[in-house]
Amino acid sequence: MQLARVIGTVVATKKEEAMQGRKLLLLRPLLVDEADPPRLRDGAGTVVATDSLGAGPGETVLYCQGSSARQAAGLQTVPVDAVVVGIVDTVEVSRHRIHPAQP
Numbered sequence: 001m002q003l004a005r006v007i008g009t010v011v012a013t014k015k016e017e018a019m020q021g022r023k024l025l026l027l028r029p030l031l032v033d034e035a036d037p038p039r040l041r042d043g044a045g046t047v048v049a050t051d052s053l054g055a056g057p058g059e060t061v062l063y064c065q066g067s068s069a070r071q072a073a074g075l076q077t078v079p080v081d082a083v084v085v086g087i088v089d090t091v092e093v094s095r096h097r098i099h100p101a102q103p
Contacts, residue, residue, distance in 0.1 A: 001062045003030040006055050010048050018078045023051045025084060027063060038096035049082035060099055062086035
């Protein structure tokens with residue numbers, strides 16, 4: 001599993017039949033900042049992921065990719081490579097809460 005921030009949505013009116021009715025999110029991977037460990041930083045690239053949890057823009061989520069993505073409930077026969085599997089409440093690194101950021 002990996003951390004990401006939802007930065008948008010993807011709409012595809014024509015898609016594989018098994019994908020009909022599935023919400024697609026645009027994710028930006030998040031990494032622990034090596035220079036400042038009590039902080040998350042944006043990773044490289046973006047990921048399009050199927051969402052079955054109701055995540056929205058600005059939220060931090062857990063996602064998985066590859067064959068693990070198809071292990072999520074109801075996705076065994078759906079052609080997905082990434083799926084949101086959790087909406088993150090908090091992240092702690094070395095006893096420092098880094099999400100949501102402390103003031």
